[in-house]
Amino acid sequence: MRTRQTNQSILVIGFLVTLLVIGVLHLILPEQAVSEDEGRALAHFPKLSYADALTGEQAVKIEKWYNDQFPFRENFIQAGKGWRSLAYPNLNTDGMAIYLIPDEEGTFAPDPTEPPPTAPPPTSEPAEETPATTETLLPTEAPEPPPLDPFGEVTTTKGLIIINNRAMERYYGNEERLKAYGERLNRLNEKLGSGTQLYSLIAPTAIELYAPDEHHSGYSSQKLCIGIVNDTLDPDIRAVQAYDKLLFHRDQYIYYRTDHHWTGLGAYYAYAAFCESAGFEAAGLEEMEHYQIEGTYLGSLYRVSKNAVLKDKPDTTEGWKPNAEYTATAWDNSEMTVTYKIRLNDERVKGGNSYLNFSGGDRALLKIETNHQSGRKILLVKDSFGNAFVPYLANHFDEIYVIDPRYYVRSMTDLIRREGITDVLILNYMFGTSNQTWLSGFDLIAK
Amino acid sequence: MVFSSLVFLYVFLPACLVASWLTSRTRAQNVFLLLASLFFYAWGEPIYVILLLLTCFVIWLCGILLGRARSRRARRGWLVAAIIFALASLVYFKYTGFMVEILNTLPFFNFQVPQITLPIGISFYTFQALTYIIDLYRGEIRIQRSYARFLLYVSLFPQLIAGPIVRYADIERELHRREITLDGMAAGILRFLGGLAKKVLIANYASEIVELCLESGHFSQISAATAILGIMAFAIQIYFDFSGYSDMAIGLGLMFGFHFLENFKHPYISSTITEFWRRWHISLSTFFRDYVYIPLGGNKRHRFRNTLIVWFLTGLWHGANLNFVVWGLYYFLLLMLERILILPHRDKIPRLIRHLWTMLAVLVGWTLFYFTETARFLTFWGRIFAPGLAGFADIEAKILWKQHILFILLAAVFSTPLLPWIRKRFKDPLHRLEYSRMGGFLRTAGALFLLFVSTASLVASSYNPFLYFRF
Numbered sequence: 001m002r003t004r005q006t007n008q009s010i011l012v013i014g015f016l017v018t019l020l021v022i023g024v025l026h027l028i029l030p031e032q033a034v035s036e037d038e039g040r041a042l043a044h045f046p047k048l049s050y051a052d053a054l055t056g057e058q059a060v061k062i063e064k065w066y067n068d069q070f071p072f073r074e075n076f077i078q079a080g081k082g083w084r085s086l087a088y089p090n091l092n093t094d095g096m097a098i099y100l101i102p103d104e105e106g107t108f109a110p111d112p113t114e115p116p117p118t119a120p121p122p123t124s125e126p127a128e129e130t131p132a133t134t135e136t137l138l139p140t141e142a143p144e145p146p147p148l149d150p151f152g153e154v155t156t157t158k159g160l161i162i163i164n165n166r167a168m169e170r171y172y173g174n175e176e177r178l179k180a181y182g183e184r185l186n187r188l189n190e191k192l193g194s195g196t197q198l199y200s201l202i203a204p205t206a207i208e209l210y211a212p213d214e215h216h217s218g219y220s221s222q223k224l225c226i227g228i229v230n231d232t233l234d235p236d237i238r239a240v241q242a243y244d245k246l247l248f249h250r251d252q253y254i255y256y257r258t259d260h261h262w263t264g265l266g267a268y269y270a271y272a273a274f275c276e277s278a279g280f281e282a283a284g285l286e287e288m289e290h291y292q293i294e295g296t297y298l299g300s301l302y303r304v305s306k307n308a309v310l311k312d313k314p315d316t317t318e319g320w321k322p323n324a325e326y327t328a329t330a331w332d333n334s335e336m337t338v339t340y341k342i343r344l345n346d347e348r349v350k351g352g353n354s355y356l357n358f359s360g361g362d363r364a365l366l367k368i369e370t371n372h373q374s375g376r377k378i379l380l381v382k383d384s385f386g387n388a389f390v391p392y393l394a395n396h397f398d399e400i401y402v403i404d405p406r407y408y409v410r411s412m413t414d415l416i417r418r419e420g421i422t423d424v425l426i427l428n429y430m431f432g433t434s435n436q437t438w439l440s441g442f443d444l445i446a447k
Numbered sequence: 448m449v450f451s452s453l454v455f456l457y458v459f460l461p462a463c464l465v466a467s468w469l470t471s472r473t474r475a476q477n478v479f480l481l482l483a484s485l486f487f488y489a490w491g492e493p494i495y496v497i498l499l500l501l502t503c504f505v506i507w508l509c510g511i512l513l514g515r516a517r518s519r520r521a522r523r524g525w526l527v528a529a530i531i532f533a534l535a536s537l538v539y540f541k542y543t544g545f546m547v548e549i550l551n552t553l554p555f556f557n558f559q560v561p562q563i564t565l566p567i568g569i570s571f572y573t574f575q576a577l578t579y580i581i582d583l584y585r586g587e588i589r590i591q592r593s594y595a596r597f598l599l600y601v602s603l604f605p606q607l608i609a610g611p612i613v614r615y616a617d618i619e620r621e622l623h624r625r626e627i628t629l630d631g632m633a634a635g636i637l638r639f640l641g642g643l644a645k646k647v648l649i650a651n652y653a654s655e656i657v658e659l660c661l662e663s664g665h666f667s668q669i670s671a672a673t674a675i676l677g678i679m680a681f682a683i684q685i686y687f688d689f690s691g692y693s694d695m696a697i698g699l700g701l702m703f704g705f706h707f708l709e710n711f712k713h714p715y716i717s718s719t720i721t722e723f724w725r726r727w728h729i730s731l732s733t734f735f736r737d738y739v740y741i742p743l744g745g746n747k748r749h750r751f752r753n754t755l756i757v758w759f760l761t762g763l764w765h766g767a768n769l770n771f772v773v774w775g776l777y778y779f780l781l782l783m784l785e786r787i788l789i790l791p792h793r794d795k796i797p798r799l800i801r802h803l804w805t806m807l808a809v810l811v812g813w814t815l816f817y818f819t820e821t822a823r824f825l826t827f828w829g830r831i832f833a834p835g836l837a838g839f840a841d842i843e844a845k846i847l848w849k850q851h852i853l854f855i856l857l858a859a860v861f862s863t864p865l866l867p868w869i870r871k872r873f874k875d876p877l878h879r880l881e882y883s884r885m886g887g888f889l890r891t892a893g894a895l896f897l898l899f900v901s902t903a904s905l906v907a908s909s910y911n912p913f914l915y916f917r918f
Contacts, residue, residue, distance in 0.1 A: 003884055003887065004881060004882050004887075005629065006884070007882075007884070007886065007890065007891075008629045008632070008633040008887075009629060010887050010891050011633045011636060011891045011894060012632045014891045014894070015636045015640075015891075015894065015898070016461060016464060018895060019456065019457055019460060019464075020465075022457050023461050054493055054494060055493070056490075056491055056492060056493050058493075059448070059490045059493075062454070063452060066453055067906070070453055070906055073906055076903045076907065077903075077906055077907045079899070079900075079903035079907075080903035080904045080906055080908065081907055083900050083904060084904070084907070087648070088652050088854065156846070172665060172843065173665075174668070175667070175668060176667075214841075214842045214845070215842055217838075217841065218668075218670070218835075218837040218838055218841040218842075219665065219668050219836055219837055220842055220843075221836075224836070
């Protein structure tokens with residue numbers, strides 16, 4: 001009986017002492033000013049005010065202070081996180097992002113801090129007869145797309161799946177947002193009037209072409225989602241059929257395995273599809289100068305996943321230089337005062353920055369003047385997928401303007417009118433159709 | 448203030464405990480508990496604490512006058528006055544906006560919908576106060592002559608804002624004289640920590656699964672399997688949230704010498720709807736039974752009408768929204784059907800089948816409860832019966848199921864009387880353990896572990912709202 005009493009006392013005392021010790025420590029421990037981990041200032045005891053007391057705001061502020069200054073807060077947070085990953089391994093915050101289309105491309109974008117090369121424009125050498133390292137463009141519509149290797153083990157991490165050494169972002173389309181994207185283009189089309197032809201090109205991502213069916217069925221099907229956009233478009237907007245071209249060449253190296261972008265070759269097939277829409281004959285790969293970027297490339301999807309298998313199998317980058325003499329000028333800041341001369345294909349960019357070799361990365365505005373006399377000028381409104389695509393346009397157009405709505409802040413319609421632009425291509429990748437930064441930038445400049 | 452906040456756990460609670468242990472005199476403890484309770488309420492509702500004081504005062508005064516009244520008519524008059532006052536304030540603060548919205552659907556009506564903030568806990572404390580005046584009129588209890596003591600009964604912080612609805616009769620004696628015992632304290636602490644863990648370690652996580660399934664940006668496109676997982680997670684969330692709160696309330700009551708009745712008795716093991724409602728939110732269903740259903744005639748007169756009224760009110764009590772009314776009426780229909788079709792033959796139907804049918808009915812009920820917007824409710828059922836492009840189970844559903852079904856199943860197992868069963872099954876060894884030094888340490892260590900993990904989770908996350916706060 002005595003033991004039972006003692007046991008009860010131990011419980012009661014243990015409980016109360018714990019509460020009291022922590023309660024008292026809270027009072028005597030010095031206040032912390034900032035939380036290094038969270039990178040924010042911690043709340044201090046609020047100034048008491050009559051008004052706050054009446055609305056209940058006082059209590060909210062005091063609780064905020066109390067929670068922020070909780071004794072051993074960092075340790076408790078660590079313990080809480082540890083418990084969470086132990087007891088609810090599938091509810092980590094990364095897991096929650098799986099099905100959210102990233103609103104900000106930020107984490108996946110190539111490093112924008114890489115200074116653009118400021119070399120003089122390359123004197124375009126006449127295209128050498130390079131042996132066709134890659135096969136020429138097949139007559140497209142083969143009845144079945146090329147088969148894939150058998151699927152190996154599937155790894156799921158941070159919104160990605162990794163199969164056969166290839167990391168792919170999961171996609172999940174939202175019908176309303178897709179239609180809204182199409183409506184945006186329709187509104188622009190109305191403003192353009194009859195003198196300018198509008199095109200829409202949406203690039204699917206690798207998961208559509210390289211993952212088991214279940215990862216691209218239903219609303220995860222980018223074919224379906226691109227179709228939803230295209231069905232929304234006014235009939236006089238031309239929808240570029242890049243999807244099939246890419247699908248039927250999926251046995252080639254058209255998407256990076258460690259990065260979310262297409263390769264120079266993938267962009268080439270999209271360009272070939274564009275030529276069909278725009279009434280040009282696409283330049284053959286063998287007609288252009290081929291180059292290979294030095295060093296290997298571990299792209300955005302590797303940086304997100306830090307997956308060891310990917311690390312062992314880095315990507316390489318190749319490209320084709322257009323058959324044209326051109327000068328390319330880039331503007332970076334919104335005041336349009338800082339300009340560079342850039343190369344559309346810059347072999348000097350190496351290794352980890354490989355994708356930046358195309359068109360100098362994302363710029364607010366890029367203006368390319370070529371030696372062609374076709375009478376046609378194009379405006380390309382794009383996200384980073386457009387960078388690998390731009391050089392091929394220099395095969396045909398007299399002038400090429402490239403704007404990235406995330407950085408360009410002036411009126412797009414003014415630019416079109418002022419420069420006498422004949423063709424406008426909106427090129428986005430599948431996720432970009434719901435990227436808020438891109439879309440609000442687009443709305444701003446399309447006014 | 449809510450129980451699962453750090454300020455409550457590490458400031459308010461230890462202060463109250465120490466203060467009430469300083470004296471063994473109930474009167475002194477009462478004074479302190481009353482002040483603490485009013486402070487507890489005013490922490491989040493500084494203005495509406497006046498409404499609480501006023502409601503209590505009016506009902507207490509009606510009680511005094513009722514006691515002095517000579518004639519049966521006068522007694523009845525004071526009772527009716529108290530009920531009208533209490534219900535009028537409940538209706539005004541809780542249902543005005545809803546009523547105006549309904550009026551506005553009629554032609555020629557177009558009032559501006561008033562924005563009235565719902566005073567915290569009004570649905571609970573109004574009903575508590577009513578049990579006093581009605582039982583007093585029925586002669587089942589004695590008059591409470593002290594306003595302060597009556598106010599203490601209504602505002603007692605363990606049960607003030609989210610139940611259980613404690614009847615005056617049940618704690619009448621303890622309001623005047625109670626003892627804080629070591630056994631009561633120990634039992635109270637374990638009960639409280641168990642409730643805290645239910646809330647913080649189960650309900651909060653279930654709510655994240657609900658969010659993943661039913662609050663995603665592409666809700667209109669989800670597959671049937673995702674929808675089903677979401678509502679199952681909600682069933683887990685609401686049970687552990689609400690019963691966890693009741694456990695904390697009962698545990699706190701024990702720490703201060705009060706004995707509240709049970710509010711939940713493992714409702715998810717029920718094999719009929721009738722049984723479910725005997726196990727779910729018991730203090731509410733018995734309130735309606737004893738203060739509405741039986742006075743209306745109970746089973747003897749107008750049984751159908753009485754049942755209808757009770758379930759209409761039960762639904763309405765849960766919120767000023769059409770979906771709650773429909774939810775109540777849904778249970779009315781189910782109970783009627785069950786009484787006619789199933790109960791007479793219950794022995795012929797295997798228990799497992801009855802149990803599954805009951806759980807299915809409860810889950811369907813939770814969809815009515817969860818979706819306050821009709822459009823979203825219809826979308827949910829549309830996705831189940833007419834799967835769109837996503838089909839019955841798309842890749843999202845497969846992954847969500849794979850990731851979360853284990854948690855839901857484990858939580859479901861914990862919602863059964865597993866622990867009481869273990870306690871019964873292993874009575875002797877557990878008994879011996881309880882009387883051993885080792886067992887004592889183990890139990891204390893377990894309790895403090897729960898406290899530690901709950902605290903760590905609370906510190907690590909800011910997400911901590913109580914569901915039953917809105918009622």
